[in-house]
Amino acid sequence: MGISQTVFKFLSSQKKAIGYSLMGLLTVGREHLFSLSTFKCPCSSKNYIYGLVYLFAPALVLLLVGFALNGRTWQLFTGCCVNPRKLFPKGKSCHFFYAFGQITLKAFIAPVMWLSVVLLNGTFYECAMSGSKNLKYLEMLCHNKSKKCLEELPKIACGQTSLSSWETEEIILTLQAESQVVGWCVIVTAAFLSLLITCYGHCQSNTSHLQKRFWKIYTKKEKEQFEKYFEAYATKLSERNLKSFFENKKLEPFPMPSVRAWEEASALDSFNINQQIFSTLHKLVEDSMKENDSNVAQDTMVNLGEGETV
Amino acid sequence: MEKFRTVLDFCLSHQKVLGYSAVSLLTAGSERLFSVVVFQCPCNSWNMLYGSVFLLVPALILFLLGYLLNVRTWRLFTGCCAPGRCCCCIQRRRCWRYFRVLWLVTVSAAVAPFTWIAVALLGANFYECAASGSSLLQRHLCQGRGTQCHEQVARMPCGGTLPQEAQTFVSLRAQSQVLGWILIASIMVLVLADTCLNRCRSPVSFLQLRFWKIYLEKEREVFERKAKEHATKLAERNLKCFFESTEPEPFLTPSNKDWQQISSLYAFSTKGQYYSMIHKYISAKRGTSIRSTEEDVFSPALLFVDGTDFNEMGTI
Numbered sequence: 079m080g081i082s083q084t085v086f087k088f089l090s091s092q093k094k095a096i097g098y099s100l101m102g103l104l105t106v107g108r109e110h111l112f113s114l115s116t117f118k119c120p121c122s123s124k125n126y127i128y129g130l131v132y133l134f135a136p137a138l139v140l141l142l143v144g145f146a147l148n149g150r151t152w153q154l155f156t157g158c159c160v161n162p163r164k165l166f167p168k169g170k171s172c173h174f175f176y177a178f179g180q181i182t183l184k185a186f187i188a189p190v191m192w193l194s195v196v197l198l199n200g201t202f203y204e205c206a207m208s209g210s211k212n213l214k215y216l217e218m219l220c221h222n223k224s225k226k227c228l229e230e231l232p233k234i235a236c237g238q239t240s241l242s243s244w245e246t247e248e249i250i251l252t253l254q255a256e257s258q259v260v261g262w263c264v265i266v267t268a269a270f271l272s273l274l275i276t277c278y279g280h281c282q283s284n285t286s287h288l289q290k291r292f293w294k295i296y297t298k299k300e301k302e303q304f305e306k307y308f309e310a311y312a313t314k315l316s317e318r319n320l321k322s323f324f325e326n327k328k329l330e331p332f333p334m335p336s337v338r339a340w341e342e343a344s345a346l347d348s349f350n351i352n353q354q355i356f357s358t359l360h361k362l363v364e365d366s367m368k369e370n371d372s373n374v375a376q377d378t379m380v381n382l383g384e385g386e387t388v
Numbered sequence: 389m390e391k392f393r394t395v396l397d398f399c400l401s402h403q404k405v406l407g408y409s410a411v412s413l414l415t416a417g418s419e420r421l422f423s424v425v426v427f428q429c430p431c432n433s434w435n436m437l438y439g440s441v442f443l444l445v446p447a448l449i450l451f452l453l454g455y456l457l458n459v460r461t462w463r464l465f466t467g468c469c470a471p472g473r474c475c476c477c478i479q480r481r482r483c484w485r486y487f488r489v490l491w492l493v494t495v496s497a498a499v500a501p502f503t504w505i506a507v508a509l510l511g512a513n514f515y516e517c518a519a520s521g522s523s524l525l526q527r528h529l530c531q532g533r534g535t536q537c538h539e540q541v542a543r544m545p546c547g548g549t550l551p552q553e554a555q556t557f558v559s560l561r562a563q564s565q566v567l568g569w570i571l572i573a574s575i576m577v578l579v580l581a582d583t584c585l586n587r588c589r590s591p592v593s594f595l596q597l598r599f600w601k602i603y604l605e606k607e608r609e610v611f612e613r614k615a616k617e618h619a620t621k622l623a624e625r626n627l628k629c630f631f632e633s634t635e636p637e638p639f640l641t642p643s644n645k646d647w648q649q650i651s652s653l654y655a656f657s658t659k660g661q662y663y664s665m666i667h668k669y670i671s672a673k674r675g676t677s678i679r680s681t682e683e684d685v686f687s688p689a690l691l692f693v694d695g696t697d698f699n700e701m702g703t704i
Contacts, residue, residue: 198426222539248430248431248432251428251429251430251431251432252430252432252434254428254430255428255430255434255438256434258426258438258441258442259437259438259441262441262442262445262446262449263445265445265449266445266448266449266452269449269452269453269456270452272452272456273452273455273456276456276462277461277465280462280465280466280467280468281465281466281467281468281469281470282469282470283466283467283470284467284470285466285467285644285647286466286467286644286647286648286650286651286652287462287463287466287467287651288611288647288650288651289644289647289648289651290466291615292615292618292619292647295612295615295616295619296619296622296623298619299616299619299620299622299623300619300623300626300627302623303620303623303624303627304627307627307631311631333632333633334631335630335631335633339630343630354641354643354644356622357626359626359627359630360622360626362630363625363626363629363630363636364636366629366636367635367636367638370635
């Protein structure tokens with residue numbers, strides 16, 4: 079394996095730690111980092127839209143990236159246009175929504191972290207709310223201030239107002255305080271919902287605690303073994319093909335799983351834990367074993383046992 | 389190398405204390421960071437809300453995270469309300485047991501929030517900001533001075549002072565720090581009293597308890613290793629069957645019932661010397677239920693048995 083591949087593998091295994099450290103750094107080095115970014119409050123009636131775009135557009139981008147980087151999204155959607163029936167197999171229609179829900183919840187982590195960091199910083203919120211169209215809110219901000227406060231409010235984020243320095247400072251501090259309070263509310267709501275959903279998931283689960291632990295280990299090991307087998311088989315097949323091409327020899331038969339077997343192995347894992355099955359592949363193998371046992375007298379071919387030669 | 393080994397042994401033997409100390413240090417560090425970098429008292433009518441939010445909301449978040457990241461929570465709740473299983477609280481004795489373990493989980497989860505509150509009170513920034521916005525203090529200081537005085541009191545944390553009130557300002561900081569020390573002292577006293585009481589009521593001796601903790605640690609390590617080996621063998625057999633289209637060999641793996649039995653809460657029996665549910669299950673006739681009976685003893689000193697960390701975070 080090349081150095082870049084090794085580094086990439088190590089980094090992807092430490093995804094969580096890297097993510098949290100980045101968020102921590104953002105909170106600490108906020109002034110520096112945000113001054114480097116392209117944000118410049120327009121200090122006009124466009125403040126509100128500009129601030130909201132900077133608040134929510136990166137969150138949306140992070141959400142979409144979260145969807146794209148999750149392997150299960152592609153497992154769910156690959157081939158769905160060719161065979162739409164795959165998304166809603168017979169008797170398991172709600173499994174699609176359950177799987178999509180899980181993917182969505184995981185994808186929400188990054189946008190929520192972004193929102194909490196920028197709200198604790200306060201710059202974007204300050205810009206947005208100084209251009210708010212809500213009269214009551216603006217009057218509350220300009221309470222006990224000079225008459226031109228309402229007009230000068232949008233320019234407060236740029237420091238270009240003709241208001242006195244203590245008035246400007248007080249309004250900025252108020253906006254920042256509001257932003258940070260909202261930020262903390264976002265974090266506490268996310269933590270609470272996270273706890274509730276995880277609790278619900280665990281309580282409803284038919285699997286015991288240690289079996290769940292074993293299940294996670296098995297899924298990880300199966301993934302590693304898949305990679306190993308893919309590499310080994312791909313190497314053997316390509317060697318055979320290129321040997322035949324260069325040495326002009328007859329093609330030796332090479333047994334591989336059929337297209338149908340690949341389809342079935344790629345299906346979403348929706349099995350009953352009462353049967354002690356830990357993955358789709360495990361289910362296929364156990365099912366083929368049961369069919370073999372019942373068909374041994376009749377001598378019929380079965381799905382999995384019937385490979386193809388390529 | 390020898391010195392390194394000594395340090396490592398020390399760390400392993402005091403894992404729990406070191407773990408909690410690390411959490412406390414991290415929380416204290418974050419509090420200082422937030423206090424210096426993020427916190428800026430607005431010095432107006434928002435003071436009370438702002439100061440209280442900074443003092444209490446992070447503590448609440450840390451408390452929720454404490455539950456989320458504690459393995460014992462999920463050991464307790466997994467499968468609690470699964471369809472087809474009886475709800476935990478039907479038997480009173482079992483219900484009481486669940487509440488005791490839940491109490492232990494709550495106490496573990498409370499370490500970080502209390503550290504945050506204690507360090508925040510010692511730092512005094514949040515308390516002074518909140519107190520200067522409290523209507524009680526404003527009314528006390530501004531007797532007969534009008535509403536402008538209220539605003540001046542609110543501006544005290546930002547450097548604006550009135551001559552006589554400077555002393556009150558200083559005493560706000562002092563109040564906060566005294567509260568902080570009282571909190572730390574009372575928690576220390578409670579923890580010591582609780583540990584003492586639990587040890588006094590322990591049904592096993594000191595050396596056996598020591599051995600028990602080491603056994604659980606080793607069992608956890610061996611469980612991880614054996615589970616990985618077993619999972620690798622099962623995955624290899626499945627993949628071999630898939631790629632080579634061969635007939636799969638039968639593979640022996642523990643049944644669902646086996647897993648459920650070893651995952652249940654520990655029940656100490658005076659009859660046998662069992663150091664974990666796995667030990668108890670394989671010693672009894674396989675297939676029989678080893679859950680608690682009338683003769684079992686539930687001692688708070690043995691609640692650590694259910695706390696073995698199997699490296700699972702209960703997150704989605």
